[in-house]
Amino acid sequence: MTLEGTPLEVRVSAPAKVNLFLAVRGTRPDGYHELTTVLQTVDLHDEIRARLLGTPWARQHPAARQLMRLSLRHDAGPDVPVDRSNLIIQAATVLLEQLGVTHDACDEPCDDADDRVPRTEITLVKRIPVAAGMAGGSTDAAATLIALDRLWGAELGPEALHATAAQLGADVPFCLTGGTALATGTGADTARVLARATFHWVVCVADGGGLSTPAVYRAYDELDLPPSLVEPDVVLQALRTGDPTLLASGIHNDLEAAALSLRPELADGLESLRSAGALRATVSGSGPTLIGLAADREHADAIAERVSSGFSRVHVVSSPVGGPRVTEGQLQSV
Numbered sequence: 001m002t003l004e005g006t007p008l009e010v011r012v013s014a015p016a017k018v019n020l021f022l023a024v025r026g027t028r029p030d031g032y033h034e035l036t037t038v039l040q041t042v043d044l045h046d047e048i049r050a051r052l053l054g055t056p057w058a059r060q061h062p063a064a065r066q067l068m069r070l071s072l073r074h075d076a077g078p079d080v081p082v083d084r085s086n087l088i089i090q091a092a093t094v095l096l097e098q099l100g101v102t103h104d105a106c107d108e109p110c111d112d113a114d115d116r117v118p119r120t121e122i123t124l125v126k127r128i129p130v131a132a133g134m135a136g137g138s139t140d141a142a143a144t145l146i147a148l149d150r151l152w153g154a155e156l157g158p159e160a161l162h163a164t165a166a167q168l169g170a171d172v173p174f175c176l177t178g179g180t181a182l183a184t185g186t187g188a189d190t191a192r193v194l195a196r197a198t199f200h201w202v203v204c205v206a207d208g209g210g211l212s213t214p215a216v217y218r219a220y221d222e223l224d225l226p227p228s229l230v231e232p233d234v235v236l237q238a239l240r241t242g243d244p245t246l247l248a249s250g251i252h253n254d255l256e257a258a259a260l261s262l263r264p265e266l267a268d269g270l271e272s273l274r275s276a277g278a279l280r281a282t283v284s285g286s287g288p289t290l291i292g293l294a295a296d297r298e299h300a301d302a303i304a305e306r307v308s309s310g311f312s313r314v315h316v317v318s319s320p321v322g323g324p325r326v327t328e329g330q331l332q333s334v
């Protein structure tokens with residue numbers, strides 16, 4: 001690990017995702033569900049800002065760098081933890097373990113910390129709705145891996161980063177690269193998919209808070225449905241041709257019924273999107289966020305205007321966007 005020329009601050013944008021297709025093929029022996037899903041990143045982003053603090057000696061001396069203190073702060077309210085249960089801290093911790101560095105995660109921003117000890121301070125700017133089926137935590141974890149790999153001069157490379165991401169959660173490997181992917185297994189095995197056009201969506205954040213993904217899968221199990229046999233062929237073709245009407249006919253989400261069983265009122269939200277003109281409306285991933293597909297940007301704006309009074313937040317977004325984007329601050333010198 002060499003730090004000369006590495007930045008003192010790295011900022012990484014972390015895009016949310018939507019699932020255009022999600023079929024549950026059954027439950028695996030390890031308890032996870034076997035999925036076939038098509039995902040795209042959308043232009044609704046969190047941001048991870050990682051700063052390396054401490055005296056130049058603390059930041060650069062090999063002896064000092066056997067220890068790293070970590071802290072996380074954000075403006076996202078009580079639903080997003082700042083301790084070790086946050087996927088950002090988990091991502092940082094896994095990376096430090098791989099680098100053989102002892103770590104100490106502060107449970108609060110450690111502003112009064114000893115400057116002689118190297119310290120990484122991570123700030124999360126939260127815009128993606130929480131526990132909403134848009135992979136907010138997973139994309140934060142992926143962006144954290146990218147930010148810290150650069151900030152700490154680790155240079156793990158794409159394959160090692162991908163393997164590290166897979167340890168953190170099924171959606172994290174996709175979030176590292178973003179774009180459009182077909183994912184199988186638990187969702188962690190991803191293959192890039194050709195997507196020629198931009199699609200426009202109305203993202204509606206339902207009142208009543210988030211839904212826990214494990215709770216939605218439990219509700220899915222209680223529905224006792226046979227393994228889904230639907231295939232994503234129509235969606236893949238629509239992505240190649242860029243036809244939103246064709247895409248609308250292929251959109252599918254087996255978790256929709258489970259999310260509706262936990263939140264029956266979401267049915268009214270879906271209906272309001274359809275009556276406002278959405279080509280297709282469904283829940284995003286495990287919900288409870290609803291997504292409506294529009295024919296173009298103007299159409300999406302018009303739908304958003306019509307449905308906005310029924311939701312706590314409505315965003316107009318497009319897909320696909322690329323993966324996390326990196327900007328760097330001032331470089332270190334020795």
Ligand code: ATP
Pocket residue numbers: 079080081085086087088129130131132133134135136137138140141171210211213285286287
């Ligand atoms: P997915 O779509 O991957 O199932 P989600 O978007 O439904 O995930 P998240 O926003 O990731 O859900 O939040 C799920 C829970 O994870 C939250 O209730 C929160 O307690 C916890 N959490 C941990 N780290 C984060 C994070 N960085 N951002 C948001 N929530 C986090």
